[in-house]
Amino acid sequence: MIPDVKGFVALDYIVFVSILLVSIGTGLYLAWCKPKQDTIKQYVLADRKLSILPVALSMTVSFQSSIMLLGNPAEIYMYGAPFMWQAIGLVLSNLFAMCSIIPLIYPLKITSLYEYFQLRFQSKAPRVVATSMGILFNVVYMGIVLYGPGIAIEAAYSLSNCPTTTY
Template sequence: MPSEFGFHVIDYVIFAGMISFSIGIGVYSACSGGGQKTTLEYLVGNRRLKMLPVAFSLVVSFESSILVLGFPAEIYIYGGDLIWASVGLMITMLFATRVAVPLFHPLKLTSVFEYFELRYKSKTPRTLGTVIGMLYYIFYMGIVLYGPAIALEAVTDFPFWASVFTVAGTAIIYTSIGGLKAVVWTDVLQCLIMTIGMIVVIVKCFILLKGTMDVGDFGKVLQINYDNLRINFFNFDPDPTVRHTFWPLFVGSIIGYMGVAFNQATVQRISSVNTFSEAKKILWLSGPVFLIFGIIVNIEGLVMFAYFNIVGCDPVEAGIIRNANQYHFIRTKLFERSDS
């Protein structure tokens, strides 16, 4: 679908600035502190990274475009019960402070796959785990790159393939030259931008609602969603054929997200700080932040539904977007409407 919009000069400046700044972090990390001269420095920052940026880096590692694009679209279509997944993830991370940190941090690992060799006294489990881990990240990164690429294609004239290659290429450059230190500080930048962007969208939507039908408080937003069966937080139906209920979202997420607690990204960040106490604080902090982000995107989805319900227009049915994955296009339409 051709876009009605295109990148303006300021858009290109901001986009280029983000790319340049990210690469600059990689260059700075490669040159500062003696450079990336050892494996320990490259993979775990010589175990001297600060707890707070590492915690935010861990959050961004698992809450990228999937959170920003996928979660609000899911909530817009099916309701707010997805918040239980974020609650489950928080509980998993807090549980990991009692299991993952005591297990991995004292071993001074650089990779979770290294643990397999220590545990089973054989390189075969380590090799197998590494191959599986690589395949997992290949598929995972495909999804992560697809989200922003299709959103940019929808709201601008920026080609899909150009977005994928630009974002992926930038990440490869700053990671390969700057190591984990560059990844952590780039993630902090991304976390800041994601948070500001999501909050701006919520505020903008409330302004639009206020101007459209004097719907300026969250209570009215909840009432609209409740009347349309989207306040479905307490669906305790045990039927496994129901798409989403409390049990798979909450209990299932606690179990399923154990993979996050023992993921390579998590273990690598646990191992990048100097003390056991700092390693525990990483998970103590990241767990609630996961929940906060979950609440923010939940509000996004509910507010968006309230607005489009009032104006009587569903973006997909109206042909504004092809599918809900192009959620940024919905936001652009909102901004356009408010400025006209």
């Protein structure tokens, strides 16, 4: 039997506010107490001095999304074992990139694929076109990623019964 959920209780608010305060506190600490990062290389790439573990963890967390957390279990539930082929393909493609593409790109000391396009084609036009396409893709993708938790929260807390505000 599914319990009737009325909404957030006091403990939910305590946990939610605590997470927000820890996040804000971490940002403020890093902004005020750590040495300043003057260049893009220092800020984005940490002067290329990080070991493999923090980089791997950062990349893993960066790819976490509501699509993975909500969609993958539903996909496995609906279709079962064939979903395994996607995981195998992902591992193989990452191994291919690690062994063939990264050794070619890393020595160039570039910060993005868009910068590579400008170097490769000796023109700023491919970089601008690729950047525009990347922005468009990410705007659409973020809309989808944010829609998933919205639906989950609405279903879990019956937010459709909340009064709406009209302007």
